[in-house]
Amino acid sequence: MNFNAIWTIYIFEMRRFFRTMTQSLVSPVLSTSLYFVVFGAAIGSRIDEVEGVSYGAFIVPGLIMLSVMTQATSNASFGIYFPKFIGTIYELLSAPVNFLEVVAGYVGAAATKALFIGLVILVTAFFFVDIEIAHPIAMLAFLVLTCVSFALLGFIIGIWAGNFEQLQLIPLLVITPLVFLGGSFYSISMLPPVWQAITLFNPVVYLISGFRWSFFGTADVGIGLSLFAIAFFTALCIGFIWWIFKTGWRIRQ
Amino acid sequence: MSPIVSVKNLRKSYAGGFEALKSVNLDIEEGEILALLGPNGAGKTTLISTICGITVPTSGTVTVGGHDTQTAFRAARNLIGLVPQEINLEPFETVMNTVSFSRGLFGKKKDDAFVEDILRKLSLHDKKDNKIMMLSGGMKRRVLIAKALSHEPKVLFLDEPTAGVDVELRKDMWDVVADLKASGVTIILTTHYIEEAEAIADRVGVINKGEILLVQDKSDLMRQLGQKQLKIELNEATSRIPDALSAYDLSLSDDGLMLTYSYDTKAERTGITTLLNELQAAGLQLKDLQTAQSSLEDIFVGLVKEKA
Numbered sequence: 001m002n003f004n005a006i007w008t009i010y011i012f013e014m015r016r017f018f019r020t021m022t023q024s025l026v027s028p029v030l031s032t033s034l035y036f037v038v039f040g041a042a043i044g045s046r047i048d049e050v051e052g053v054s055y056g057a058f059i060v061p062g063l064i065m066l067s068v069m070t071q072a073t074s075n076a077s078f079g080i081y082f083p084k085f086i087g088t089i090y091e092l093l094s095a096p097v098n099f100l101e102v103v104a105g106y107v108g109a110a111a112t113k114a115l116f117i118g119l120v121i122l123v124t125a126f127f128f129v130d131i132e133i134a135h136p137i138a139m140l141a142f143l144v145l146t147c148v149s150f151a152l153l154g155f156i157i158g159i160w161a162g163n164f165e166q167l168q169l170i171p172l173l174v175i176t177p178l179v180f181l182g183g184s185f186y187s188i189s190m191l192p193p194v195w196q197a198i199t200l201f202n203p204v205v206y207l208i209s210g211f212r213w214s215f216f217g218t219a220d221v222g223i224g225l226s227l228f229a230i231a232f233f234t235a236l237c238i239g240f241i242w243w244i245f246k247t248g249w250r251i252r253q
Numbered sequence: 254m255s256p257i258v259s260v261k262n263l264r265k266s267y268a269g270g271f272e273a274l275k276s277v278n279l280d281i282e283e284g285e286i287l288a289l290l291g292p293n294g295a296g297k298t299t300l301i302s303t304i305c306g307i308t309v310p311t312s313g314t315v316t317v318g319g320h321d322t323q324t325a326f327r328a329a330r331n332l333i334g335l336v337p338q339e340i341n342l343e344p345f346e347t348v349m350n351t352v353s354f355s356r357g358l359f360g361k362k363k364d365d366a367f368v369e370d371i372l373r374k375l376s377l378h379d380k381k382d383n384k385i386m387m388l389s390g391g392m393k394r395r396v397l398i399a400k401a402l403s404h405e406p407k408v409l410f411l412d413e414p415t416a417g418v419d420v421e422l423r424k425d426m427w428d429v430v431a432d433l434k435a436s437g438v439t440i441i442l443t444t445h446y447i448e449e450a451e452a453i454a455d456r457v458g459v460i461n462k463g464e465i466l467l468v469q470d471k472s473d474l475m476r477q478l479g480q481k482q483l484k485i486e487l488n489e490a491t492s493r494i495p496d497a498l499s500a501y502d503l504s505l506s507d508d509g510l511m512l513t514y515s516y517d518t519k520a521e522r523t524g525i526t527t528l529l530n531e532l533q534a535a536g537l538q539l540k541d542l543q544t545a546q547s548s549l550e551d552i553f554v555g556l557v558k559e560k561a
Contacts, residue, residue, distance in 0.1 A: 002327070008357025012350070019345065087341030091400070094305040094335050095358040096327040248309055 005097045009105025010112075013079050017113045024113065025120055028067045032121045035063055036128040039185060050187050051218050056129035061212040062184030063125070068118040068143065069150045069179055069204070073171050076110035076154030081161050084251070093252055099245030103238075107155055111147035118143050131215065139214035145230050146207050150175075152237035159241075159250050178204045183212075188220045203229055255319070256280035257332075257408055257439050258304065263313035265299055265463075273299040275463040276313070281408075286430065286440045287468075288454035290447065290553060296463040297443035298338060301410045305335045317408060331359060334406030338413045338443075340393045344386035348377060351385060352399045359404035371399050375429065391422040398429065409433060411442040415449060427453050447550050451475070459556050466556045474552070476517075481546045483525060485512040488538035495535040501528055512537075518546070 017024055040056035047055040083089040092102055125131060133139050161167040182204030188196055199205055200221070210226025213219035219226070244251065258281040265274040273296050281287050291297050302308040304315050306322060306329075314321060320328035343351055352368050372378040375395045380388060385396065394414065401409060411430070415423040430440055430453050444450055450457045451471070458468040490509035501524065502515045512532075516523045532539065 002360040004360045004362065005358050008354055011357075012346075012354050015350070016345075083343075086343065087337075087339055088343055090307055090335070090337050090341060091355060091358060093307045094330060094333065096330040096360060097358065252307065252309055 002097050002101050005095065006101050006104045006108070009102065010109045013106060013109030014112065016079075017075075017109070025117065028071065028117050028121055029124050032063055032067065032124050033128070035059070036125070040128060050190070051216070053216050053218075054129065057131045058187075058212075058216075059185050060122070060125045060129065060131055061215050062179075062208055064118050064121050064143070065146065065204075065208050065211055066179045066184050067121055068114045068146055069175055069207075070171055071117050072110055072114035072147045072150035073154035073157065073175055074167075075113045076107055076151040077158035077161065077167055077171075078154075079106045079110055080155055080158035081164075081167055084158070085164075089251065099242060102245075103152070103155060103241055107148065107151040110151035110154060111144070114147040114151065115143060118147070133215050134217040135214040139211065142207070142211045142214055142226075142230075145234065146211070149230055149234040149237060152234060152241065156237060156240055156244070159244055178202050179208075183208050183220060203233055206230065254283065257283040257318055258441070259316045260300075260304065261314045263300070263303060263315060264311045265296075265303055265308060266311050273463050274303065274310075277460075277463070277465055279458065279465055279468065281439060281441060283407075283439055284434070284437060285455040286434055286442070286453055287456045287458060288450035288471075289441065289443045289458045289460055290445075290450055291443070291460040292445070292557060295461045297460055298412055299463075300460065301335070301412050301441070301443065305333055305410060306330055331404070332407045334401035334404065334409040334438075336394075336397045336401045336409070336411045336414060338416065340390065340397065342385045342393055342396060345384060347382050347384055348372065348388070348396055348399075349381040351396065352403050355400040356403035361404050368399075368403060371402050374432065375399050391418060391425075394418065394422075394426070395429075402433075406438065408439045408441070411440065413443050413445070415444065415446065423449070447553060459553055461557045476519075477552065480515055481518045481523075481544055483514040483516065483528075484543045484545065485514065485532070485539060486510060486541040486543075487512065488540045491537060495537070497535050498528070498531055501531075 036056065036059075039059055044055035044059070049055065050058045083092065157167065157170045161169075181199065182202050183199070188199050188205060188209075191199060206221055206226040206229035209220040210223055210230070213223050213226070243249070258279075260277055260279040263274055263277040264272070266272045277296075277300060279300075289297050289300070299308060303310050304317070304322065306326060310323075314323070315329075316322065317329040318332045320332070322329040346354075349365075349368065349372070352372065353363060353365070356368060357363065369378060369381065372381050375398060377392065377395050377399060380392060385393065388396065398411075398414075414430075415426050418426065427449070430442070434440060442449075442454075454471050456468060457471050457474055459466045487510050491505070492509055494503050494505055494512070504513045504515075505511070506513070514525075514528060516525070529539075
């Protein structure tokens with residue numbers, strides 16, 4: 001393993017994050033605060049409790065997941081798309097590194113940024129609502145796994161994208177709807193039975209449900225199933241990236 | 254001594270059927286400067302990209318320092334530095350960071366003193382904390398070279414290092430290449446400019462339409478170039494070259510009206526004066542004289558046309 005290369009890519013990418021620290025943090029903190037004001041205070045005051053939890057607190061895990069998933073995806077996709085766009089990818093392709101090392105560097109950095117943002121949102125949430133975390137270690141583990149798996153997805157999108165529009169396409173058209181419909185702001189038990197069944201095909205449901213369990217000890221689906229879903233999704237992404245590097249799809253002629 | 258880079262039957266064809274490389278064979282000796290000359294689209298960049306691992310070959314093998322670039326890619330790539338044709342650099346990073354990044358990518362420990370030393374040699378040291386986007390085009394090219402040298406490669410590929418560069422900077426670049434050679438680095442450069450190959454290469458290879466047409470020592474080529482011809486037109490046709498002139502490298506045209514004398518311009522004596530005296534002594538009357546010299550360009554154009 002070329003650990004120096006992994007570390008070098010990781011640090012190089014993190015430096016980009018710190019260069020744009022203000023934008024990176026202000027925007028998620030601001031949008032989360034807006035969600036709390038609108039959903040928590042304005043609308044939430046008219047909703048009693050969801051599964052024994054105040055609505056303001058109930059939406060915290062979903063809000064964190066919403067930001068973490070979109071941030072992990074967009075950071076990783078941009079991270080690998082940018083060298084492709086400006087041409088510096090030649091260096092990665094001619095360096096003594098294999099796919100695991102490249103992925104570890106880029107995905108590791110994107111996941112770290114998303115994790116950082118997720119934690120900042122969690123801290124922001126404490127200012128708005130009273131919450132307790134039932135299983136802090138599980139919470140952190142779920143958060144890390146989600147960051148990594150969506151950064152892997154973002155990496156694939158970055159390799160696939162041929163222009164900046166395509167880079168935005170998947171997060172906008174696929175991830176945001178899936179997260180919104182995945183129970184970020186409601187319990188899926190609140191849906192009519194038909195929609196409940198359909199919702200179970202949405203992979204994000206399992207992530208949000210598992211993450212919510214780590215806060216409140218209750219979940220829409222079993223915790224084991226949630227873990228399996230996230231592991232399966234991660235394995236799928238790693239498999240696809242392995243294939244990309246093996247065939248050179250969209251990166252090596 | 255075995256070659257440091259050995260290319261055997263290397264082919265590259267694309268999905269549309271276009272053959273960018275047609276069974277290329279090439280050996281590059283350690284410590285030499287090889288200039289690959291060829292027109293646009295000849296396959297120069299494809300050849301370099303394939304050796305460096307950016308392009309996957311359709312068939313054939315490449316070894317660098319004895320390591321196969323496919324099966325032992327780490328060992329092979331560790332020996333290679335690549336300076337691409339396009340100026341591909343991260344605009345928002347500093348010179349120091351971007352060069353250190355390259356070093357790390359090749360698995361080398363961070364070494365600011367070493368990187369600074371490279372920057373100093375390339376006259377970039379005073380710009381080390383500048384962002385890439387603040388640099389001039391020539392400076393950016395130097396940064397690309399610094400990146401390629403950051404991991405102490407044994408073989409350096411320079412893909413058209415002086416394309417679109419002004420005359421002064423081109424000369425600077427040649428000095429850089431000469432210094433690198435002196436430090437023991439093997440250099441392969443592609444170029445459009447024949448004068449560039451003449452100025453710095455030890456050997457010259459000519460590539461066109463994916464085929465290597467010739468690889469020759471530059472000094473041999475220059476010797477061919479040093480050959481000049483004196484054409485002597487006679488007033489009256491002669492059936493044979495007089496015996497008295499047999500010591501000269503002369504040929505007679507079919508109509509007997511033209512004698513061609515080949516001589517070396519670099520020799521101490523060209524023999525022209527004595528030849529003319531002896532022609533007169535032999536009773537041949539001269540009508541006209543003209544001289545002609547072939548250039549590397551003539552050889553190059555001739556080769557490229559011949560195979561077209």
